[in-house]
Amino acid sequence: MTAYTATVTVRLKHGVLDPEADQTRKALERLGFDLDGLRSADRFDIDLDADDARSARERADEMAERLLANPTIHDYDVDVVEAE
């Protein structure tokens, strides 16, 4: 077994309103920053032991599908690296 860290990034699907990101953008603009867009996402770094990177990725995928992401409104991606 090898120790891996799987990073799951959960974003709202294109077209789903994100009022929190809109407010953050407006607050930055009020502070004088000039920006063309802002999108927010939740990131989870998960430490897990697995036989190989592929099996670590499969488990992280399943965690995203069962709990971390809501498939109606979210897309997610998974990135796996060996833990340092």
Place this chain on the structure above:
Amino acid sequence: MTAYTATVTVRLKHGVLDPEADQTRKALERLGFDLDGLRSADRFDIDLDADDARSARERADEMAERLLANPTIHDYDVDVVEAE
């Protein structure tokens, strides 16, 4: 001017309690997943025009320091790429 996307990742500093991440971990364990740790972070993808990548990074750094991160409890990092 070139279009860049700056990704600001905001994490709780080591030692700061994260009850939401603890609950997420426990929920995954209740679903039968075996994991050694879970850390959560907020990620902001910011589109901005700048003369070069260095100036884009400086502006994203300043956004993190003034609004996106709370220096008492957060660390952050900034990653800049040319927008596609």
